[in-house]
Amino acid sequence: MxxxxxxxxxxxxxxxxxxxxxxxxxxxxxxxxxxxxxxxxxxxxxxxxxxxxxxxxxxxxxxxxxxxxxxxxxxxxxxxxxxxxxxxxxxxxxxxxxxxxxxxxxxxxxxxxxxxxxxxxxxxxxxxxxxxxxxxxxxxxxxxxxxxxxxxxxxASPVFALDIKHQFEGGLDDVMIVSPDVGGVARARELAQRIGCPLSIVDKRREKPGEVAEMTVIGDVSGKKCIIVDDLCDTAGTLCKAAGVLMDAGATEVHSYITHGVLSGPAVERITKSVMKSLVITDTIEPTAEVKAAPNIRIVPTxxxxxxxxxxxxxxxxxxxxxxxxxxxxxxxxxxxxx
Missing domain, CATH: 3.40.50.2020 (Rossmann fold)
Known part of the structure; x- marks a missing residue:
């Protein structure tokens, strides 16, 4: 036995x-x-x-x-x-x-x-x-x-909180957590509370699935290092557009913390060319060689x-x-x- x-x-x-x-x-x-x-x-x-x-x-x-x-x-x-x-x-x-x-x-x-x-x-x-x-x-x-x-x-938020505190050590006063849509506010708020940072929201309106027509920033992000938080990133179109909108609203830097890096189609190319300083994902999905080679994508172990x-x-x-x-x-x- x-x-x-x-x-x-x-x-x-x-x-x-x-x-x-x-x-x-x-x-x-x-x-x-x-x-x-x-x-x-x-x-x-x-x-x-x-x-x-x-x-x-x-x-x-x-x-x-x-x-x-x-x-x-x-x-x-x-x-x-x-x-x-x-x-x-x-x-x-x-x-x-x-x-x-x-x-x-x-x-x-x-x-x-x-x-x-x-x-x-x-x-x-x-x-x-x-x-x-x-x-x-x-x-x-x-x-x-x-x-x-x-x-x-x-x-993933407790792991992300550890990583953010380590990466932004001494500069958390300038950090702003951002939810990329209204539906993700609870997730973003939970992380913001863990690290003691304010919260902002990017409100988006879709004309059809996968295509964002308009984005509006709710909250003052000027002079802030913005961290977008979400559970998954697929083609990265919305994520990259949100990063651009935040920079236009006065953010000094934009980073993203995404649990599941689906990253299909043109995602990696979009992220590499975007204004995002870094995208942090976990290894819940096995990263491809292209993802590992991307200069502004970092993988946190689960x-x-x-x-x-x-x-x-x-x-x-x-x-x-x-x-x-x-x-x-x-x-x-x-x-x-x-x-």
Whole structure:
């Protein structure tokens, strides 16, 4: 019988480097070598996905690390097939660690005869055998209610707060947190409160999806170093336009902190050519070579917070404790030394 003394990690192909980094962090915490379960995840010639687990997982507490980022459908199918393989191998509990939850933008019906795809994905994951979900910065918090199993939604803002305090040390009086739209005010306000900075809003009006017609800055940003905060950046058109509007309104610098760097299509080129001094993203989505090479894009690791969250779930302790800077600070001690 398995010893059941350690969490067991398994990864698909969506973000192997993050999964490996999480395993490394857990190994450091536990004082022993914890590797990803030896698994084969491959595609047949007709693109069907096949999974084979080479180790005994009977009765084990399993954590599948797999963001459902581009290609979203392939990565989602990998996740579900891995869950099915583990369920049929008598795993004790299956937790899906989904750093970036794809389809989260389809969380409600915006028009007649349209789907609520996020709810459909929740149903599929549960049917595949997933008994718990761990994710980060869901696009819409109500998606947690789409599941009938526990959902732990981590927040990037405590990590961003540590990074901002480190990067703008001694100059926080000049920093202004900016929400790129009215819908993101709660997220931006929460970060502003953490670092003790004022809040401004860029109000945008869309003519059609993906195209912004007009932007207005609400608040005085003149002479301020503006930090735009959002949960995801796709083609970066809105983000770059907002940065330009803030500079026109008198900002001295514009930086952006975005949790999920989707960065599709012309995004990287737009960001490189924009007035933004820096864009900070996390590694919830595996960055491409183009993203890594961009001079004004910086990547903050999420492995420390995900590793600790996995250990807390495995040991039955609080995950919400990771929302506090006092708890999170020591986890990121190597990156951001504490006073």
């Amino acid at each position: 398995p010893s059941l003394v350690e969490p067991k990690l398994i990864s698909g192909n969506a973000n192997k480097s993050l999964a490996t980094a999480i395993a490394r962090r857990i190994s450091m915490h536990r004082g022993m070598n914890i590797n990803l379960i030896n698994t084969r995840v491959e595609r047949f010639n007709d693109a069907e996905i096949f999974v084979e687990v080479y180790e005994n997982v009977r009765g084990e507490d399993m954590f599948i690390i797999q963001p459902t980022s581009n290609p979203a459908n392939d990565n989602l199918m990998e996740l579900m097939i891995m869950a099915d393989a583990l369920k049929r191998s008598s795993a004790g509990r299956i937790t899906a660690v989904i750093p970036y939850f794809g389809y989260a933008r389809q969380d409600r019906r915006t028009k007649a005869r349209t789907p609520i795809s996020a709810k459909l994905v929740a149903n599929l994951l549960e049917e595949a055998g997933i008994e718990r979900v761990l994710t980060m910065d869901l696009h819409a918090a109500q998606i947690q209610g789409f599941f009938d199993v526990p959902v732990d939604n981590l927040y 492995a420390p917070i995900f590793a600790q969250a996995i250990l807390n779930i495995w040991s039955g302790t609080s995950v919400s404790s990771l929302f506090e800077t006092g708890t999170l600070g020591p986890i990121y001690e190597g990156l951001y030394p504490q006073d």
